[in-house]
Amino acid sequence: MIEAQNLTRRYGRTVAVDSLSFDVRPGSVTGFLGPNGSGKSTTMRLILGLDRPDAGQVRVGGRRYRELRWPLREVGAMLEAKAFHPGRSARSHLAALAAGNAIPRTRVDEVLDLVGLTSAAGRRAGKFSLGMGQRLGVAAALLGDPAVLLLDEPVNGLDPEGVRWIRNLLTSLAAQGRTVFVSSHLISEMALTAERLVVIGRGRLLANTTVAELSAGAASLEAAFFRLTGDSVEYAAKETTS
């Protein structure tokens, strides 16, 4: 369970997140959609306490992230950007994170196996392909067997096989009763993976609904998304006319 209340964050003049309130419930995949620059990554960082909100608050499992004693055991996160040192092996990276939250060392090999990185675990992570880096990020998120998972653009740059792998992983994690909150640009991907949707534009909540409900009145989920976010697209390319 993730509960955001009036979450607000400014960077200089930019209001990245604007009085955002929403709940993310356990047991289903909740997609987090919004145009470029709408505040998805910022919201993720606010949930993890990496950035500080200017107003409002967000709770995970009823508590603020900073109050969690062993955070990885309750919340697993994979952010957009890489979060590992290129000179360190995948195994050492995960071993360090596990030690930091008193997670048994055997769990490192379990998650390496789960994401299919066992054979590459001893290699310097800086040499990993984009997909392997994503898999390492997923492994780190799963390390503490958490009830809440946050993933920022997990399929970015993945090949079709990787995309399907993430999709199946997320739906099975949700089926186990976990809270799965995943941001994406890919509406078609969300249509396949998510059951619920939180849609934002310019940092504001536009919809907190189900995929079925949102697509009901439109030709497709994509059409519904464009209708919803039409007024809040910040960086739009000119339509090409021929």
Next chain:
Amino acid sequence: MTTIAAARMEWIKLRSLRSTWWTLAVTVAGTVGIGLAVGLNSKDAAADLTNNALAGVVPGLLLTGVLGVLTMTSEYSSGTIRATLAVVPRRGVVLAAKAAVFGVVTLIVGEVAAFTAFLAAATTVRHGITAPALSDPGVLRAVMLSGAAFCLIGLLGLGLGAIIRHSAAAVGVLVAGVYVVVQVIGFFAHSAAAYMPILILENSLSTTRPVTCGASCPDFLSAWAGLGMLSLYAVIALVAGGWLLARRDA
């Protein structure tokens, strides 16, 4: 408990980078090599041979200092800092754990470097000079405190890394503060020279007897006051770094 776990995380991070071990090995090898050269080439029986044997500590400090900077700044350049803070959201604990682990490692390595350099010089002196012994007055203190300087400059680097966050800029400030300012300070503020890290090391920590050179020298600090001064620099940098770490976005 959470603090011990954080320290274990930092220990795994530090030891799992090959660059850590290379840097520390070069630190010891360089310091000992210079000690050896001093032993073989000493001809002045009246000189403070202990002080000369520890001459390699001056350049050696640069390595632990830079390692301290990089231990912090590489977390920012690689993005590891976000993973670290997700594991340990109490940021003061993160920096304290880092400082404890890094401090212990560089203290051990620094003492090994200082003692080995001293012994290398003491066992190789020729030209009829009597070798100094650790039991001679002030010798054990000089060697021990010089070894501790590796750790203190390393921690200063760690604190600067936390304050500045960018590798090149933080290394620049460290080098300026430790090696460059001292070159010009004498012209502007003669009495402040005694508080410069390098002069503390050369004239307070690593000497067996008070350094006097008349009016051209400032009044150098005693060995223990010098140690206190270097510790104070490290503590100020770490406290400022911790304060900023807790307040800034990651």
